[in-house]
Amino acid sequence: MSQDTDPMAEIRASFFIESEELLEALQDGLTSLEDGDEDGEVINVVFRAVHSIKGGAGAFGLEALVRFAHRYETALDEVRGGRMEVSDKALKLFFQAADHLSDLVRESRDEGELPTERSQELLAQLDELIGDDGEDAAEEEIDFQPAGLSLDLDLGLPGLPPLDLPVAEDAPTEAPGFNIHFKPQLELYETGNEPFQLLKALHELGDCEVEILCEDIPALDDLAPEKSYLAWNIKLTTAADAAEINSVFEFVEGLCTLEITPLNAAASAPPPLDLSLPGDLPPPPPTLPDDDDVPVMAAEPAPTETDPVPVAETSELKPEPKAEKQTKAAGGGKQPAAKSVVRVDLDRIERLVNLVGELVINQAMLSQSLEQAGLSPHSDAMNGLEEFQRLTRDIQDSVMMIRAQPVKSLFQRMSRIVREASSAIKKDVRLITEGENTEVDKTVIERLADPLTHMIRNAVDHGLEDTQTRLDAGKSAQGNVRLSASHKSGRVVIDVSDDGGGINRPRVLQIAIEKGLIPEDSNLTDTEIDNLLFLPGFSTAKEVSDLSGRGVGMDVVRTAIQALGGRITIQSEPGVGTTFSISLPLTLAVLDGMVVEVAGETLVVPLNLVIETLTLSDVDMDMIRPGVLSIRVRGAFVPVFDLGVALGYREPLEDNSGCVVLLIAHEDGQRFAIMIDDIRDQRQVVIKGLDENFYRSPGIAAATILGDGQIALILDPTDIVHQAGNAAPLLDPALVSGASS
Amino acid sequence: MTLEVLAVDDSRTMRNMIKMALNTGDFEVHTADDGVHGLEVLEGISPDAIITDINMPRMDGFGFIDAVREQEKHRATPILVLTTESAPELKMRAREAGATGWIVKPFDPNKLIKALHMVAG
Numbered sequence: 001m002s003q004d005t006d007p008m009a010e011i012r013a014s015f016f017i018e019s020e021e022l023l024e025a026l027q028d029g030l031t032s033l034e035d036g037d038e039d040g041e042v043i044n045v046v047f048r049a050v051h052s053i054k055g056g057a058g059a060f061g062l063e064a065l066v067r068f069a070h071r072y073e074t075a076l077d078e079v080r081g082g083r084m085e086v087s088d089k090a091l092k093l094f095f096q097a098a099d100h101l102s103d104l105v106r107e108s109r110d111e112g113e114l115p116t117e118r119s120q121e122l123l124a125q126l127d128e129l130i131g132d133d134g135e136d137a138a139e140e141e142i143d144f145q146p147a148g149l150s151l152d153l154d155l156g157l158p159g160l161p162p163l164d165l166p167v168a169e170d171a172p173t174e175a176p177g178f179n180i181h182f183k184p185q186l187e188l189y190e191t192g193n194e195p196f197q198l199l200k201a202l203h204e205l206g207d208c209e210v211e212i213l214c215e216d217i218p219a220l221d222d223l224a225p226e227k228s229y230l231a232w233n234i235k236l237t238t239a240a241d242a243a244e245i246n247s248v249f250e251f252v253e254g255l256c257t258l259e260i261t262p263l264n265a266a267a268s269a270p271p272p273l274d275l276s277l278p279g280d281l282p283p284p285p286p287t288l289p290d291d292d293d294v295p296v297m298a299a300e301p302a303p304t305e306t307d308p309v310p311v312a313e314t315s316e317l318k319p320e321p322k323a324e325k326q327t328k329a330a331g332g333g334k335q336p337a338a339k340s341v342v343r344v345d346l347d348r349i350e351r352l353v354n355l356v357g358e359l360v361i362n363q364a365m366l367s368q369s370l371e372q373a374g375l376s377p378h379s380d381a382m383n384g385l386e387e388f389q390r391l392t393r394d395i396q397d398s399v400m401m402i403r404a405q406p407v408k409s410l411f412q413r414m415s416r417i418v419r420e421a422s423s424a425i426k427k428d429v430r431l432i433t434e435g436e437n438t439e440v441d442k443t444v445i446e447r448l449a450d451p452l453t454h455m456i457r458n459a460v461d462h463g464l465e466d467t468q469t470r471l472d473a474g475k476s477a478q479g480n481v482r483l484s485a486s487h488k489s490g491r492v493v494i495d496v497s498d499d500g501g502g503i504n505r506p507r508v509l510q511i512a513i514e515k516g517l518i519p520e521d522s523n524l525t526d527t528e529i530d531n532l533l534f535l536p537g538f539s540t541a542k543e544v545s546d547l548s549g550r551g552v553g554m555d556v557v558r559t560a561i562q563a564l565g566g567r568i569t570i571q572s573e574p575g576v577g578t579t580f581s582i583s584l585p586l587t588l589a590v591l592d593g594m595v596v597e598v599a600g601e602t603l604v605v606p607l608n609l610v611i612e613t614l615t616l617s618d619v620d621m622d623m624i625r626p627g628v629l630s631i632r633v634r635g636a637f638v639p640v641f642d643l644g645v646a647l648g649y650r651e652p653l654e655d656n657s658g659c660v661v662l663l664i665a666h667e668d669g670q671r672f673a674i675m676i677d678d679i680r681d682q683r684q685v686v687i688k689g690l691d692e693n694f695y696r697s698p699g700i701a702a703a704t705i706l707g708d709g710q711i712a713l714i715l716d717p718t719d720i721v722h723q724a725g726n727a728a729p730l731l732d733p734a735l736v737s738g739a740s741s
Numbered sequence: 742m743t744l745e746v747l748a749v750d751d752s753r754t755m756r757n758m759i760k761m762a763l764n765t766g767d768f769e770v771h772t773a774d775d776g777v778h779g780l781e782v783l784e785g786i787s788p789d790a791i792i793t794d795i796n797m798p799r800m801d802g803f804g805f806i807d808a809v810r811e812q813e814k815h816r817a818t819p820i821l822v823l824t825t826e827s828a829p830e831l832k833m834r835a836r837e838a839g840a841t842g843w844i845v846k847p848f849d850p851n852k853l854i855k856a857l858h859m860v861a862g
Contacts, residue, residue, distance in 0.1 A: 007761050007764075008761070010757075011754060011757045011758055011761060014753060014754055014757060015754035018752065018753045018754050044798075045798070047796075048751070048796055048797075048798065051796050051825070052751065052752045052754075052755075052796075054825060055754075055755060055825050055846050055847075056752060056754040056755065058825065058847040059754070059755070059758055059846065059847040059848075061847075187836075189817065190816075190839065191820075191836055191840060191841050192816075192817050192820055192839070192840075192841035192860065193819070193841050193842075193860065194817075194819070194860070194862075196862075197858075197859055197860060197862055200862070201858075201859055248859070250842070251841055251842035251843075251856075251859070254836075255836075
């Protein structure tokens, strides 16, 4: 714990981090239960998650959180104790409660406004679920008031008379002090208590005259070394009140004979109060260390009349059967083995990432200067450099791995979106997730949340038919939304699919024409029609439902995905369903790029977009209309954009021969080409963001530093085509709709 | 005199709270994540007192206390139970399992220290 930060604030922060983990475990557990997992440990995990959140919340005085968690926990305990079946209804409520709990945690963390009404609503439902008429709740409320950091000192053992009664009422104010008679029983020692410590604690309260009573000690022959023979009389002069004296004996209450009488009332001592446990003492265990200093007297046992006459007290102190089940055995079979983890501040990782970035740049510089020095590619130095490059790449991958996180947390948020969305529009929807453990850069995960939320809502709202339509079509009443993540050839692919009716293409086409987005006589392929969904200002919802019709269209989703270096595509089949695929780079920090030259400028094109390179002879190029070029590649026409023109570096060339053309693949299979002057290199480049310092220039994604120290811009080819398409209004939209819009 | 304490709790927050509360220079605090881990840690140390949570994965507090008490050298080691429940029957169960005393969460650091001194000197 560092000294310059408030340790309490740090623990508080760590509590919220831990809570997130617990909430995740909670979601997991509930999902397992939903899947019909019979393992008894699952409900324990669920219970413990809520329980731990409650415990931590109490420590920070987060009352609303404690109150909700407590009653949620009570309901879960019913299931755990086997007193309630996990019905679908119960499970649904548990899920809602889990969602709400996570709301409360987050609002508490951000010190925002707590949704108290929702709490009440859910608590009422929880109470109803467990058949609680609310009386218990009120009672427990008292018990579980966040104690505001206090040690519980109540002495109410069931069946035992309150300890302080005889003294509290006639405790004198003028002659402070108490006579205490204390005789430990064997259990006192067995539970690890120690009379010496108690006497010491009493001594701290005031002056003690301690008298040891050895009357019970038997003859040496009869002495059982582990038995409890000793008793003490203590005359304590103190200003402390009875409650304080009692608190000293809190832990041993019921394990000893204890009489506490106010000093001046000693003459009229109340009947002795025996707090001993009923029943026979168990046989003494082998050895106990304390009584070394006991004077061993060869005397008859003292007459028993000095003993207080025990008041028969027979209360059954068996714990309620509902108390916690022991789970001694190591873990339920399904739990993955706990991994050993280290928590690292994100800043440190960022620093490491940056350093590795510098390393890549440096290594590029070194390789460049070695080349310039004219070293043979087979020289030791060059071989060494190659090895160096490989290692650099490995380090880079490893560092990226640190930043990577499973998409699980993201998917869990989505399952909540599905629950809320489906209940808002009364559709029965189930979310199926796959590949939860696929790891993606942390930043990507964070920035994926909004677009994914939108897509999931769309799938529930627009993708799936209503129940009746589904039944009529011979489908299950329950709609399925599938969310999957996987790694494919160096990229992360996230699919959102539904088993709904598919995209209604005639209607999409009609809307696009009505809105003037495309000419009326457009003749589009299915893919092109699907892509119309990404046009700004497109919305198919006949009525704007309060769910997905918020004026945010798929174009915003696409923009967000593209900002992450990703692409999004649609596959749809009428009557079967629709799949949106997002393909993302593994990292935002490094990129495999093609270094190209246009009009004397050096630029970088992301390598994964380039599917082919061609050198032009003027035969290949056709001018479809003035300003619109196309080339013929294996029998197909592909639109060509002159990069130099698009970026404003030069006027269109008279003669394009000798230029190089990069064939760029769009996600949906559409292709276009950009024309450049030359290809210089192919290498890893470190992405340096421009947005913080410059305005976002169209067509430019970021910048990088090359080996020679030169700065080069990293292109966003799709955006360039988009801009060029806007600049050339004569361009047939059918030709570029897939590529540019 | 420095008291050596073993604190067993599955909640990181709680472990940190305990560590902070006992960060007075008078205590040497070891921590463990659950009962099983607690027993492992216990093999290497001889604490003057043990603090344990009840509700933990793998091995809960009751199981842990049982296992500790079975060890000859820890038959009389003071064990304080940390519990959110102040229900009397829970205290009784803790005691039957062999716990020395109990502390109700959330705890006041001073009271925790006082309780530790009460049982361990």
